Amino acid sequence: MDITAQRRYLLINPNTNALTTQRLQDVLLPLLPQGVQLDVRTARFGAKYIACEASHAVAAHACLDAWVSQQSAVSGSLNGVLIGCFGDPGLFALREVSGCPVTGLAEASFIQAASYGPFAIVTGGERWKPMLHRLAGSLGYGAQLRHIETVAPNGAALQADPDMAIRCLTQACQQAAQSGVAAIILGGAGLAGYARLLQPHVPLPLIDSALAGLEIMLKQASPPAPHTQDGFFAQWQGMPEAFKAIPTRDTG
Known part of the structure; x- marks a missing residue:
């Protein structure tokens, strides 16, 4: 990736687990092209691990809060935002209010997996299955997503026991490979870097969501256009002051 101008991006971990943030940093920061700066923020409230509809909903609010906090702390425009959760909480809201491209681990994985053909997902936590089906449909990938294989341990448990994670995920990927798909997404911020460890044992391309x-994010991002700007479409009450510092766009 040839990016010569200094560019700044924002990575948001929408859960409160600092270990997940560290995992993302350990895997992604060494891969940054020259001239790219990645600001990283962890949600200041919400769940330690997003595992259900309620924690996902709160995480969307936490993503907005992290974005607002970054905007108030750092001057200048962002070139892109990445939601560091395989579930993309707050994706549509951040995309609406931000003057730069926004994507998430799930959407980015769908884009890459669909280039192979129909795809499957392997992830931790059984409650994610209907949530991911809904997200894929809303993003236009419902037809390509043919199978979701969830393992009993959630992402936090998998992250805490790497040896168990490799055994468990290898078996799940091998099961998913029998579903008639062309590629498999290994989904989860805490599983960043695992795909390369599992790939020798899986007969299909494995996509690391991180x-x-x-x-x-780097491919989609571009310098902010002169006519675009950050802004909300609503007046706030009872929210942190930083929300009020973001301009409200004139809706006419």
């Missing part, structure tokens, strides 16, 4: 997120 690497996909970085690649798609």
Whole structure:
């Protein structure tokens, strides 16, 4: 990736687990092209691990809060935002209010996986299955997503026990490979870097959701256009002062 001008991006971990943030940093920061700066923020409230509809909904608010906090702390425009969760909480809201491209680990993975053909997902936590089906449909990838294989341990448990994670995920990927798909997404911020460890044991291309997120964010991003700006379409009450510092766009 040949990027010569200094560019700044924002990576948001929408759960409160600092270990997940560290995992993303350990995997992604060494891959940054020259001239690229990646600001990283962890949600200041919400769940330690997003595992259900309620925690996903709160995480969307936490993503907005992290974006607002970054905007108030750092001057200048962003070139792109990446939501560091395989579920993309707050994706549509951040895309609406931000003057730069926004993507998430799931959407980025869908983009890459669909280039092979129909795809499957392997991830941790059984409650994610209907949530991911809904997200894929809303992003236009419902037809390509043919199978979701969830493992019993959630992302936090997998992250805490790497040996168990490799055994468990290898078996799940091998199962998913029998579903007639062309590629498999290994989804989860805490699983960043695992795909390369599992790939020798899986007969189909494995997509690391964190690497996909970085690649798609850099590919989609561009210098902010003169006519675009950050801004909300609503007046706030009872929110942190930083929300009020973001301009409200004139809706006419």
